[in-house]
Amino acid sequence: MKSKILDLIDFDKVNTLLEGFNKSTGFVTAILDLEGNVLSKSGWRQICTQFHRVNTETSHRCTISDTVLAGKMKKGDDYHFYKCLNGMVDVAVPIIIKGEHIANLFSGQFFLEKPDITFFIKQAEKYNFNKEEYLKALNTVPIISEDRVKVIMSFLLNMTNLISEITFQKHELMELNDALRSNQERYRLLLENSMDAILLTSTEGTILSANKAACDMFQRTEEEICKLGRNGVVKLDDPRLAVFIEERKRYGKAQGELLMIRKDKTVFPVELSSSLFMDQDGIIRTSMIIRDITERKRVEEQLIEAKExxxxxxxxxxxxxxxxxxxxxxxxxxxxxxxxxxxxxxxxxxxxxxxxxxxxxxxxxxxxxxxxxxxxxILETKKEKLNETEFCLNDFLMEQFSIFNLKSKERNIPFYIKKAFHDNQSYIISDKTKLAKILGNLLDNAIKYTSSGYIEFGYYQEEKNLVIYVKDTGIGIAPKNHRIIFERFSQGDKDISRKYGGLGLGLSISKENAQILGGNITLKSEKGTGSTFFVSLPYKPGKTNKANVSVSSTNELPKTKPVILLAEDEEINYLYIEALFEDKKYRDFKLVHVKNGKEAVDYCLNSDDVKLVLMDIKMPVMNGHEATRLIKSKLPDLPIIAQTAYSAESDKEEALQNGCDNFISKPINKEKLFGLIKEYTKVG
CATH class of the missing domain: 1.10.287.130 (Signal transduction histidine kinase, dimerisation/phosphotransfer (DHp) domain)
Structure with missing residues (x-):
């Protein structure tokens, strides 16, 4: 059977396959039968063809090495390494068809480590090789790691299995066709018991019978298949169909791959072997043997995908x-x-x-x-450990703010922080170091990729999770790149990466640390519109928390409370005034924060509950003077207190001329501030 199966292998196609493999990977290969005869080969190393295989003694060593390596295959290994007597490393993979070892696929003439030059110099001298040319040929022999060889050999092993499967299928189909042509009774027996679908048709294409496997394959009864004919089982727009029919007409037989259709309309690939034969009545019929190759195609696609x-x-x-x-x-x-x-x-x-x-x-x-x-x-080793401690999240965020606020000021980008809990309720249990790495990478990127607008970060509670976010108005990320930017060594846009630099590791490190913390990172972004990254973590409140009281990002209290509107673009100044309003006397107010004059105007003109405005003078988009004039033109009785770092009398006069009711200089004095609030709101 061995010789018969070997005869069925199309070694021309195998040679083409192996030569292509040689060109793409540099691996030389050969197929030898169990007696050592070369059936196919692709490429040999120069050191072997011009030296080792030429000299009688070294050639004999090659033969011994091939025989020893082939003998090791009998032990049942998937592949086996062997260092030949001439100093090269070879590896072999057995070709097994239906459990029978019929040949071996060899690859070799490489090194697993840097070769011993002294050994080869002595070998050149011993066998009278041209030392210079011999060592030159030696230098062309690649050094390949054992792991890479194993990956390549695993691919070759899959390839030999595929060759084996195709060869066996071909062998089975040929034997079955011979049986059909020679004996109708035997044909019927095979028809009913074959694992493959078999159809018997007239030369005009009418289906005369279908075996059980065909009925199972097409999800129809034999009567349905015969009634519908070819239209019911073959995908007629498959361009290979016309070629297949023409080949069968010309040669009396044909073999190839086509697409077919089940009753539920699913399309699937098959391998089809068809031949003409004369039945017992002397009528020419056509047999079609059909094998579903969906799984084989899936494996082939996986191999291609793995290679890519x-x-x-x-x-x-x-x-x-x-x-x-x-x-x-x-x-x-x-x-x-x-x-x-x-x-x-x-x-x-x-x-x-x-x-x-x-x-x-x-x-x-x-x-x-x-x-x-x-x-x-460290993350690659999967041994990074979680080190959870209790710490104040608000303090932690302020530490990050103080670090990155300096960087944002260097680029003239406003930088804001938003907190969801009061300080005495913001203690959490987590790994502070890993959280710092995550947030540090996200803030670094936000500053790097933002040239105008602002950057904001903070947190909020969402059911059982704590969500920390970083928002910017930078260059943004195209949706198609949302996944790959979290992969190691990957950057979303090569041109942007070249412009801004970086290793493409920051987001990968952040995501893996977030997963160690039991959470994940997602983002919302469009190219040109900025990005928001969300780090969702399990919320583990600390034992130090005083009360379970949360506030919104603008510290909103019940809507029935009167509003003091704070127009302030500097986050530190806002945080200071926010802290002042923790005083019990002023908890009857709702402090609302806006970041520029336009936002202040919009809020005042669309709200009925503003009792007083603390107006910073120097702000982006619209300054405090212009905002005051617009508000007073519509709401002349609304008190507006100017706040500025400039304390000259002329600054105070300018503020009053533009409509402000009073003036307070920075740094703001607590007693003076609340004195003015009491004067203009009659509260406190």
Whole structure:
């Protein structure tokens, strides 16, 4: 049976497949039968073809090595490594068809580690090889890790299994067709017991009979199949159908793949073998043997997908390494270059201080890169542990605010913070270090990718989860990239990545840390409209919390309370005044925060409960003077107190001329502020 099955293998197609595999991977291959005869091969290493296989003694060593390696296949291993007597490493995969070992697929002439040059020099001298040419040929032999070899060999193993399956199917189909042509009675027996669907048709295409497997395949009775004919089972718009019919007419038989249809309208791929034969009455009939290859196609697609994923992963890692080289060299150039300039004799103290600042910033940039690489390496091991402690979330957010507020000011971007709980109710249990890494990466990105508008971060409670968010008005992210930006070494837009830099690790680190905390990260973003990242974590309130009292992001109290509107673009100033209103005397007020003059005008003109406005003068979009004039034109009796960092008499006069009722200078004095509030609202 071995020789018969080997005869069925189309070695021309196998050669083409192996040659393509050689060109794409660099692996040389050969198929040998169990007696050592070469049935197919693709590529040989120069060191073997021009040296080892030429010399009588080294050629004999090759034969011994092939025989030993082939013998090891009898032990039932999927593949086996062997170092040949000439110093090369070979690996073999058995070709097994229906449990019978009929041949071996060899790949080889590579090294698993750097070769011992001394061994090959001695070998060249011993067998009178041209030493220079021999060592030159040796240098072309690749060094490949055992893990990569195993991946390649796993692919080859799947390929040999596929060759085996196709060959066996071909063998079965040929035997079945022979039986059908030779004996009608035997045909009927096979018809009823075959695992494959079998149809008997006239030369005109009328279906005369269908076996049980065909009925099961098409979800119809034999009568239905015969009545509907080809129209009921074949997808007629399959372009391969006309080619198949023409081949059968010309040669009396045909074999190929087509699409067919079940009763429930599902379309599925089949392998179809059809041939003409003469029945016992001397009438020419057509037999069609049909095998559902849905599973085989799925495996083939998986192999292709796995190969594409491996290639993409390799490409991403290559891009990452190139990018990392660039990202490391950039701060290193700053550190080394400006360190050398510090030694210039005529350097002024201002420039020396400026250069020292550049060196410090470059060092911090380099440190962040190193931290990211260490973080991703630790996460790769899956051994990162959770270290939960109790801490005040409001204090934690203020720490982050103080760090990143300086960075946002350098870019002239307003930076806001929103809290959902009072300080004495904001204690939570979580891993503070991991939370800092998550929030740090998100805020870093927000500042990096935002050139105008604002950045806001904060938190709120959503059922049993605590949601921390970072919102920006930056460049945004296209929906198609929402998934890949969280993958390691990936960045959503290559052009933007080149412009802004970065390793493409920050969001991956953030997501994996969020998952360790028992949560996840999602985002809402469109290109050009900014982004909002949401970190959803299990809410674990701390034992230190005083009362279960929550407030909205604008500290809203019941709507029946009178409103004091605070128009203030600086978050620190807002937080200070918010803290002042914790005084029991002023909890009867509802403090509402807006960030510019336009928002102040809109709120006042659309609300009936504003009792007093604290108006900052210098604000974006619309300043306090213009906002006051607009409000007073519609609501002349609404008290407006100007607040500004400028305390000159002329500033106070300008505020009063534009409609303000009074004036308070920054830093704001608590007693004076509440004195004015009492004067104008008659409360307190």
């Amino acid at each position: 994923k491996a290639e993409e992963a390799n490409k991403l890692k290559t891009e990452f390494l190139n990018n990392m080289s660039h990202e490391i060299r950039t701060p290193m150039n700053g550190i080394i270059g400006f360190s050398e300039m510090l030694d210039l004799p005529d350097l002024s103290s201002d420039k020396r201080s400026y250069f020292a600042k550049i060196i410090k910033n470059s060092s911090l940039q380099l440190l962040r890169i190193i931290d990211d690489i260490i973080d991703i390496s």
